[in-house]
Amino acid sequence: MSAHAFTAASPPRSGCSRTHRSYLALLFLLCAGLVCADTAPPLSPNVARFVLANAEFSVMHEMGHMLIAEYDLPVLGREEDAADQLGFILLFRLYAKLPQDEIDARLLDIADYWRLEWQTPKPPPDQVLAWDSHPLDEQRYYNIACLLYGSDMGRLDWVPALTGLPYERAVYCDQEFKQASKAVNWVLHVRRTQAIRHHPGARLEFEPPLINLEETEQLIALLRDENHLQALVNEVFLQFHPPRPLTLRLINCGAPDAWYNINAGEMALCYERLQHFREMAENLPRLRTPVTRQCPGPAGLRPGGC
Numbered sequence: 273m274s275a276h277a278f279t280a281a282s283p284p285r286s287g288c289s290r291t292h293r294s295y296l297a298l299l300f301l302l303c304a305g306l307v308c309a310d311t312a313p314p315l316s317p318n319v320a321r322f323v324l325a326n327a328e329f330s331v332m333h334e335m336g337h338m339l340i341a342e343y344d345l346p347v348l349g350r351e352e353d354a355a356d357q358l359g360f361i362l363l364f365r366l367y368a369k370l371p372q373d374e375i376d377a378r379l380l381d382i383a384d385y386w387r388l389e390w391q392t393p394k395p396p397p398d399q400v401l402a403w404d405s406h407p408l409d410e411q412r413y414y415n416i417a418c419l420l421y422g423s424d425m426g427r428l429d430w431v432p433a434l435t436g437l438p439y440e441r442a443v444y445c446d447q448e449f450k451q452a453s454k455a456v457n458w459v460l461h462v463r464r465t466q467a468i469r470h471h472p473g474a475r476l477e478f479e480p481p482l483i484n485l486e487e488t489e490q491l492i493a494l495l496r497d498e499n500h501l502q503a504l505v506n507e508v509f510l511q512f513h514p515p516r517p518l519t520l521r522l523i524n525c526g527a528p529d530a531w532y533n534i535n536a537g538e539m540a541l542c543y544e545r546l547q548h549f550r551e552m553a554e555n556l557p558r559l560r561t562p563v564t565r566q567c568p569g570p571a572g573l574r575p576g577g578c
């Protein structure tokens with residue numbers, strides 16, 4: 273299914289509950305085949321954009337870990353903070369060719385995801401605690417909102433009010449953005465001196481989904497549309513030339529996770545994470561993001577629903 277076919281409407285799932293007795297046997301036979309197979313409702317453009325933006329940020333965060341490891345970069349502070357900053361700046365630059373309101377909406381979707389994680393009650397095993405290597409969800413929300421606002425404080429003067437980013441933090445966000453941007457430029461400089469110029473790039477692999485087959489296939493189609501994710505990964509590899517071939521795998525994990533495995537040379541993004549993004553976007557109140565008015569963007573970077 274192409275993302276171009278997505279609509280805002282969410283029709284009810286088809287079912288097999290007809291009651292007319294004379295048709296029961298026939299219905300049974302039909303339902304055992306394809307006619308009454310459970311059909312996942314289509315992704316609305318708004319939900320598709322949320323899933324896509326957060327899937328892309330997840331991948332770019334892991335790319336941040338990958339760059340730190342592959343180039344043995346010095347890291348001051350927590351690596352998870354550095355990976356978030358690298359991921360944000362990478363994505364911010366990759367989005368540069370998109371319409372401005374689409375860029376704003378996607379980056380806000382990424383901040384909003386962390387707000388939803390923070391404000392959604394969860395059992396203790398699922399909570400991020402103060403001792404964890406990751407920042408608290410609440411901190412990641414404000415960190416991303418600050419980087420977004422700091423990218424253009426004049427044009428984005430509505431971001432602090434919308435996100436609740438306090439003045440005391442917001443006033444320095446341009447410096448935070450510049451600092452993160454400078455770090456990425458430095459990594460680019462390092463790779464020019466260390467990289468092997470000709471390399472096979474990154475392989476993108478989609479494992480066959482094992483659960484929620486129709487819904488997962490829709491999410492895979494969203495990422496595959498116009499070679500969307502592959503285009504982003506190719507662009508990062510083109511810029512940074514990692515010193516060895518690496519693989520990005522979309523896989524079944526049993527948990528909404530993502531990681532970079534230095535031993536295997538693999539980045540992984542779990543289907544359960546995509547599904548988690550989808551459920552959040554469909555069921556929880558989100559920040560009022562700018563309406564996506566202009567579709568499509570350049571080939572390979574089109575937002576879902578266009």
Ligand SMILES: [Zn+2]
Nearest residue numbers: 333337352355
């Ligand atoms: Zn991480």
